[in-house]
Amino acid sequence: MDAERDSMIRKFQKELNAGTVSLVLLAMLERSPEPMYGYEIAKGMSVGLGGEAPVKQGTLYPVLRSMEGNGLLTSRVEPSVSGPPRKYYSITDHGRAVLSDWTAAWARTREFVDATLEGDGG
């Protein structure tokens, strides 16, 4: 793998993540029985999403703040036994409705991309 191809993969993965990080974040909070804090969410994401460019906490926090600002999430701050207070996020009813819309948009985009890659779409 030459450096130029490597740089093109990183660029592409970053662009892909711009959309998918919000979707995965909302889906993780929807299925979590408990509110989650930033580090837990980042850890869960980095395991799977884009091995070439794991999700950094620095990437995640602005997304969490923006989603809270848009009413998709709520948060509460709680003391931690092992360090500074933690901000726990939960999904709102509006967030659940938006997750349902985004899941449908994701499915449409995924089907079109896959059809094009298989050579029978477009």
Add this chain to the structure above:
Amino acid sequence: MDAERDSMIRKFQKELNAGTVSLVLLAMLERSPEPMYGYEIAKGMSVGLGGEAPVKQGTLYPVLRSMEGNGLLTSRVEPSVSGPPRKYYSITDHGRAVLSDWTAAWARTREFVDATLEGDGG
């Protein structure tokens, strides 16, 4: 569908397209037996990718220029019988190698997103 949800869908689709437009464009040129010009590519894409936000030619041209600048595409200008000269794009060998990398990155991301949406990933 309220206006707020509608605006969230458009935002999400735009973010998703940032990555997928480059991938689909490269795949379309790879499977096309002939070089294609901008309008042909835009038309092929708008049919399928993100019904909520069809790909505008104004979105596509900077992507084509950037991909040519990165050596993924080459172009040649040819006169048209029905209007101004057209710029026809073809994929390069480097573009084919990058398409193969991007296809693998897309598959990984797709699998992770789908696993999270189904509640068994993360």
